Amino acid sequence: MAEHSSIFLGFEKLVGRENFNNWKFGMKMALMHEGLWGCIEGYPEDDTTKENVKQKSEQKALAKICLMVQPCTYPHDRNARSAKEAWQNLSKAYEDTGLSRRLSLIRQLVRIK
Numbered sequence: 001m002a003e004h005s006s007i008f009l010g011f012e013k014l015v016g017r018e019n020f021n022n023w024k025f026g027m028k029m030a031l032m033h034e035g036l037w038g039c040i041e042g043y044p045e046d047d048t049t050k051e052n053v054k055q056k057s058e059q060k061a062l063a064k065i066c067l068m069v070q071p072c073t074y075p076h077d078r079n080a081r082s083a084k085e086a087w088q089n090l091s092k093a094y095e096d097t098g099l100s101r102r103l104s105l106i107r108q109l110v111r112i113k
Contacts (some may be wrong), residue, residue, distance in 0.1 A: 014069040017104070020094035027068055031083075036061040039083040062086055 011026030012019055031037045039061035043049065049057075061083035069077065069090070076093045080086035096104050 011068075014073055014090065014094070016070075016073065017094045017096065020090075021096070023068070024091070024095075027065065030064065030068075031061055034060070034064070036064070036083070040087050042084075058083055065090075 010030075011023065014020060014023040014027075028037065028040075031040065036057055038047075039054075039058050043054070062080065065083055065086045066077055066080075073090065073093070076089045077086040080089055
């Protein structure tokens with residue numbers, strides 16, 4: 001039963017670095033499907049969406065992101081004031097880039113031996 005509680009939008013909640021890439025893709029698709037990806041990427045300059053509609057979308061996108069993470073990741077998005085800020089915080093914490101990526105690859109090589 002606990003296994004099913006981690007699935008809300010059809011993909012697993014973010015646990016950490018180990019499932020970040022899959023979570024990121026699933027979350028992006030979910031936000032795009034709901035028309036909320038503009039909250040992350042930004043709205044076009046010629047956008048005519050009213051501010052109150054943007055604010056509601058922003059709240060909805062932030063809530064969806066925060067609902068799709070495990071409690072162990074809360075410190076990275078707990079104080080985020082926008083969906084974009086939460087997205088960036090989680091990316092900084094869990095994206096496999098630079099030194100983090102190298103360490104991850106070394107761990108994988110060690111497991112293979």
